[in-house]
Amino acid sequence: MPQTKGGNTIDRKEKLKAFLKQRGFKSTRQRDIIADEFLKSGEHITAEEMYKKVSRKHRDIGFTTVYRTLKLLAKSGLATERVFADNLTRYEPLSAEDHHDHLICINCGSITEFEDLKLERLQEKIAGEFGFRIVTHKMEFYGYCNVCGERQRKK
Amino acid sequence: MPQTKGGNTIDRKEKLKAFLKQRGFKSTRQRDIIADEFLKSGEHITAEEMYKKVSRKHRDIGFTTVYRTLKLLAKSGLATERVFADNLTRYEPLSAEDHHDHLICINCGSITEFEDLKLERLQEKIAGEFGFRIVTHKMEFYGYCNVCGERQRKK
DNA sequence: AGGAAATTGAAATTCATTTTCATTTAACGT
DNA sequence: ACGTTAAATGAAAATGAATTTCAATTTCCT
Ligand SMILES: [Mn+2]
Ligand SMILES: [Mn+2]
Ligand SMILES: [Zn+2]
Ligand SMILES: [Zn+2]
Numbered sequence: 001m002p003q004t005k006g007g008n009t010i011d012r013k014e015k016l017k018a019f020l021k022q023r024g025f026k027s028t029r030q031r032d033i034i035a036d037e038f039l040k041s042g043e044h045i046t047a048e049e050m051y052k053k054v055s056r057k058h059r060d061i062g063f064t065t066v067y068r069t070l071k072l073l074a075k076s077g078l079a080t081e082r083v084f085a086d087n088l089t090r091y092e093p094l095s096a097e098d099h100h101d102h103l104i105c106i107n108c109g110s111i112t113e114f115e116d117l118k119l120e121r122l123q124e125k126i127a128g129e130f131g132f133r134i135v136t137h138k139m140e141f142y143g144y145c146n147v148c149g150e151r152q153r154k155k
Numbered sequence: 156m157p158q159t160k161g162g163n164t165i166d167r168k169e170k171l172k173a174f175l176k177q178r179g180f181k182s183t184r185q186r187d188i189i190a191d192e193f194l195k196s197g198e199h200i201t202a203e204e205m206y207k208k209v210s211r212k213h214r215d216i217g218f219t220t221v222y223r224t225l226k227l228l229a230k231s232g233l234a235t236e237r238v239f240a241d242n243l244t245r246y247e248p249l250s251a252e253d254h255h256d257h258l259i260c261i262n263c264g265s266i267t268e269f270e271d272l273k274l275e276r277l278q279e280k281i282a283g284e285f286g287f288r289i290v291t292h293k294m295e296f297y298g299y300c301n302v303c304g305e306r307q308r309k310k
Numbered sequence: 311a312g313g314a315a316a317t318t319g320a321a322a323t324t325c326a327t328t329t330t331c332a333t334t335t336a337a338c339g340t
Numbered sequence: 341a342c343g344t345t346a347a348a349t350g351a352a353a354a355t356g357a358a359t360t361t362c363a364a365t366t367t368c369c370t
Contacts, residue, residue, distance in 0.1 A: 026316055026367050048357085062319040067358080085293075087238070088357075103287045116281050119274075123296065126271050131301030132258045138240075138295045141278065146286030181336050181347055203326085217350040222327080243326075317366070322359105329354065336347075 009039045012078055012093070019076035030061050034069040035078075044082060044090040044111055084111075085142060105145035107152075112145065164194045167233055167248070174231035185216050189224040190233070199237060199245040199266050239266075240297060260300035262307075267300065 016035055020027055037054050038045070045053075051066040070091045073079035080094040084104055101119075103112040119139070127134045144152060171190055175182055192209050193200070200208075206221040225246045228234035235249040239259055256274075258267040274294070282289045299307060 024316085024368095028317065028367070030318075046357095060319090064319055064321095064359090065317080068317090083242070087242070103282060103285055105287075106290060112285055112287070114281060114285065116277075119277055119281065122271075122274055122277060126269060126274065127258065127296055127298070130258055130267055130269065131304060132260075132267070132296060133299045133304045134296045135261060135298040137297060138293055140293045141282055141287060141289045142292060143282070143290040144288045149286060149288050179337095179347085183336070183348065185349075201326090215350090219328090219350055219352095220348080223348085312370090313368105315366105315368085318362105318364085320362095322361070324359070325357100327355080330352085332349105332351100334347105334349070337345090339344090340342080 009036065012039050012095075016073070016076055016078055019078075025072075030058075030065050031069050031072070033058055033061065034066055035073060038070070038073065038091070039078065039093050042093055044084075044092045046088050046090050050091070084140060101139040101141075103141045103143075103145065105148055106142050107144055107148035110145050110147075164191065167194050167250075171228070171231055171233060174233075180227075185213075185220050186224050186227070188213055188216065189221055190228060193225070193228065193246070194233065194248050197248055199239075199247045201243050201245050205246070239295060256294040256296075258296045258298075258300065260303055261297050262299055262303035265300050265302075 013032075013035060016031075017027060019025075020031075034050070034054055038050060041050075041053070043049075047063070047067040047070055050070060051061075051063045054061055054066055055063075070079060074081050074091065077096040078093060079091045082090045082092060082102075084090065084102070085106075099120075100113045100115045103114065104110075105112075123137060123139075124134065168187075168190060171186075172182060174180075175186075189205070189209055193205060196205075196208070202218070202222040202225055205225060206216075206218045209216055209221055225234060226236075229236050229246065232251040233248060234246045237245045237247060237257075239245065239257070240261075254275075255268045255270045258269065259265075260267075278292060278294075279289065
């Protein structure tokens with residue numbers, strides 16, 4: 001039973017259905033398959049990657065639909081859009097309440113997540129000094145992960 | 156005498172010349188003009204915007220040269236490349252030693268800069284807990300600046 | 311089942327960025 | 341100053357991810 005951030009896959013698919021119904025959108029075979037694959041993947045995945053993954057089993061599902069479904073998941077609150085330094089749009093399963101930031105290795109590309117309340121509070125404090133009301137923020141660290149850092153030191 | 160971050164324009168143009176010479180690159184009329192306009196502008200400017208600005212006075216200078224010169228300035232350490240949420244590459248005059256982060260208004264687009272040592276230290280601390288060695292980071296706040304925040308409250 | 315409205319997927323479009331290539335120009339030695 | 345060579349320039353073309361278009365298909369509701 002693959003447990004993912006923010007709830008299990010079944011709960012989330014319910015949430016998607018509710019979202020669709022509420023907006024007058026339709027439940028389709030394609031959306032079901034894509035949401036399923038996506039929600040259990042737990043990655044920071046691009047539309048292209050997601051398309052490749054889905055189309056292995058389902059040749060008839062097109063890239064455009066995958067692309068649109070990921071956008072839809074983001075709008076429904078089940079996914080978050082992220083753009084890191086490579087300038088590709090990535091999606092990750094995430095409920096609206098969750099929040100975390102990222103450590104990105106510039107050597108191996110690994111992405112580590114973290115959550116730090118002190119950091120969030122300090123951000124609010126800094127913004128407050130400028131009379132600035134934060135809606136979202138982007139906090140990313142680029143450098144060497146512990147694996148790549150070790151390897152480098154040995155050289 | 157327009158004083159810009161990280162030194163005056165003349166100093167910086169010296170630095171550029173040194174960089175060019177050291178690498179076997181050439182000093183050209185175009186590079187001179189573009190660097191001049193750019194260094195005294197002090198903005199977060201796109202290649203397109205910079206091109207428009209430059210080409211008003213110098214119709215013969217092409218977009219490609221502006222684009223390439225901005226990249227060159229970045230490599231020489233006189234400019235920093237930034238990509239904010241609109242996904243356009245912007246350049247700002249900046250010496251290598253300087254560092255600051257940004258508050259970006261999602262209503263009026265204004266960009267405010269700040270520097271916070273506590274924040275920088277906390278970032279190091281967090282990274283350290285993962286054995287992660289930071290090379291660069293991206294810290295951006297998106298929300299309402301004090302002007303737009305006020306206006307909104309009045310509605 | 312019937313019909314309106316949404317969805318799909320292939321292809322086309324957009325748009326910033328980057329590359330190509332023929333021509334021009336700067337730098338250096340003579 | 342002159343010639344040589346390598347770099348720079350600028351127009352145009354290419355790239356590539358993101359987005360839109362549109363005819364055909366599917367879903368949803370009565
Ligand atoms: Mn994440
Ligand atoms: Mn800045
Ligand atoms: Zn790594
Ligand atoms: Zn504002």
